[in-house]
Every structure is written in structure tokens, then in C-alpha cells.
Amino acid sequence: MALMPKRVKHRKSQRGRIKGNATRGNTVVFGDYGIQSLDAGWVKATTIEAGRIAAQQYVRGEGKLYIRIFPDKSVTSTPLETRMGKGKGEPDFWAAVVKPGTILYELSGVTEQQAKVCFARLASKLPVKVRFVTRRSA
Amino acid sequence: MTDVIQATKRDSTGTAATIRLRRAGNVPAVLYGHGEANEHLSISADQIRGLLRHHSKTIKLTGDVNETALVSDMQWDALGIEVLHLDLIRVNLKEKVEVTVTIETHGEAPGTREGGIFLENIREVDVRCSAGAIPDSLVLDINELHLDEHATAADLQLPEGVELITDPESVIAHIEAPRAEVAAEEEGVADGAEPEVISKGGGEGEEDEEA
Numbered sequence: 001m002a003l004m005p006k007r008v009k010h011r012k013s014q015r016g017r018i019k020g021n022a023t024r025g026n027t028v029v030f031g032d033y034g035i036q037s038l039d040a041g042w043v044k045a046t047t048i049e050a051g052r053i054a055a056q057q058y059v060r061g062e063g064k065l066y067i068r069i070f071p072d073k074s075v076t077s078t079p080l081e082t083r084m085g086k087g088k089g090e091p092d093f094w095a096a097v098v099k100p101g102t103i104l105y106e107l108s109g110v111t112e113q114q115a116k117v118c119f120a121r122l123a124s125k126l127p128v129k130v131r132f133v134t135r136r137s138a
Numbered sequence: 139m140t141d142v143i144q145a146t147k148r149d150s151t152g153t154a155a156t157i158r159l160r161r162a163g164n165v166p167a168v169l170y171g172h173g174e175a176n177e178h179l180s181i182s183a184d185q186i187r188g189l190l191r192h193h194s195k196t197i198k199l200t201g202d203v204n205e206t207a208l209v210s211d212m213q214w215d216a217l218g219i220e221v222l223h224l225d226l227i228r229v230n231l232k233e234k235v236e237v238t239v240t241i242e243t244h245g246e247a248p249g250t251r252e253g254g255i256f257l258e259n260i261r262e263v264d265v266r267c268s269a270g271a272i273p274d275s276l277v278l279d280i281n282e283l284h285l286d287e288h289a290t291a292a293d294l295q296l297p298e299g300v301e302l303i304t305d306p307e308s309v310i311a312h313i314e315a316p317r318a319e320v321a322a323e324e325e326g327v328a329d330g331a332e333p334e335v336i337s338k339g340g341g342e343g344e345e346d347e348e349a
Binding site: 004005006007008009010011020021022023026027032036038061062063064091100101108109131133135136137 | 193214216217218240255256257258261262316331332333334335336
């Protein structure tokens, strides 16, 4: 089941504009390896879930997967074949706003080769270009 | 390990000058400490890459300055690909310094064969030692780590002259039984459901949300 907030202040949000690079959440913190976004975009809650399933099916109890993004933006849409106007549409899906540099997922407890294969499977599901990153040591 | 790095002095500072410097394949750096004047330096990016490969903490500067320095800070670009700036502190190789050292696990935990997952809680610890004898990494032997057991900072093998600053009780690694897939799925909410909207008139949990 896809992620979504438990409580929100407003049901609908404005679309917004994604400017600049990520200055927070841009380093591998919890795991040994990570997958970093190189584009800006919205990642749907269902996509995050699809990625989680793809990765967990591959590691299958061996490693631990961390999801570093959360879909806290509601995106509305107007139903098909509806005339223009009549106000803002109803919430359609939840999405996470991703900037270049954001770490999307992290993995620990697996080898680098396993992590690369796992993230390659996961990357094919994502709407943004990504790159494989490793933890930066002191 | 001490890397030898060729550094040249630079007179021009500021945003535009450093951008030009980086475009030419160099990295700006600053050397300070020991009550002496700051030196603005330029180091080639290739040498910085070598420094990163070797995980060196102390470096020996040659060229325009002949000093030993400790790498105290490294600034990275937003994607974490290029080093933007280097902070170097003058050190005497015999003086005691406080540094962060990575932990390296050795061996194979029996707990993983018992069906557990080996997880590291802390990857780095703070130590105090002489600048000339900073260890590349500290070794943690995990050959005796069974399921639901943990290793603390006190279990680290410290070389002679290295003193641990991090709390010895802090858990570095543990073996945990894998959680069932169902547990992860419970975090989500059923499709089509909408989250609770915090009412404008001072709803029950409004204060919590704003905190």
C-alpha cells in the first residue's frame, strides 16, 4: 500500500516549482549504498512503493532498505470530459518532490555488486535519472 | 597515512576567482592554525582525488608552503561529485588531535548464518591520538556476534596511543532478525483513503502539527 500523510493541514496544494539542487537529504546516512536523483520531479507514492517491492524482492531478507523520500504533496486532477472551470480538481495522488541530489533509497547489509543490481532494477521504475552512490567515509 | 600534496599560493579570493580556479582544474583551499596567518592555497583536483582514494587525514604540503596539515573540512557540490573547498589546519605530527575515524568490520558474524541481518548503527567514531599516527580505520571483530547480539565501541581494537572519545557504551553494530514483509506494508494506508484534515478552529492535534 502506497505511503501518504496521516494528517494534513490542507487537502490540496499548489503545484509549485522545483528550483535548485537538494541541500538536505543529499548524502547516504543510514545504509552503505544509495540511489541519488539527478533530475527534479515528482515521484508518485505508487512509484515509491513499486521501487520498494522491486528492491526487497531482490535482496529478499538479506539487506535492509531505507526509503528516504515521503510523498507529502497532494496532486489534484480534473476528471476526463469535464468542461473547464468549476474550481480546482480533487486530489488524485500523492507525490514526493525530488530535487537533483536527493537520495531516494538506501541499502545496507549487502555487497556493492548486489546493491548495484538491486538499484538498477529499482531505477527502471523511477521517473527521474539516478546514479549509484556509496557512503562517504571520514 | 600522509599524502604529499603540491600547493600553490593564490592571491585572488572571492566567488568569481574561485570559480575560475575550479574551471582550470584546481581546488581552492585555506591553511590556518597555530596562531599564524591564513594562507589561501590552490591544489590540483587530481591530487584531491588521490587524497580521497587514500583516505588520508594528514597531508604534507610542498611547493609554495612547506607544512604538515590536517584535513579538517571538505566542501562538496550538491551532488557530492566534486570537492569545492578544503580546510587545512596546521599540525605538528606529535601533537594530539581529535579526529573521526571509520570503522571496518572484520570476519563473518555467525548471526547472519542464523538468519539475521548484520546492521551497522555507527560507522565512525571520534578518537584522540597524535597527528602522525592517525589510524586509517579501526577494526571491529564480528566473528563472535550472534543473532540479537550487539557490539559496542568498547569492542573496537584500538592501536597504541589511540584514545576513544565516543561513548564506549554506544552500539556500533547488531544482528537483527529480518522483519516480515507485512510489517512494512502496514505503514501505508489503503488506496483511495484521504488523510485527516486539521480543522481551522483549533483541531485536536493542531498544535502537534505546527510544533
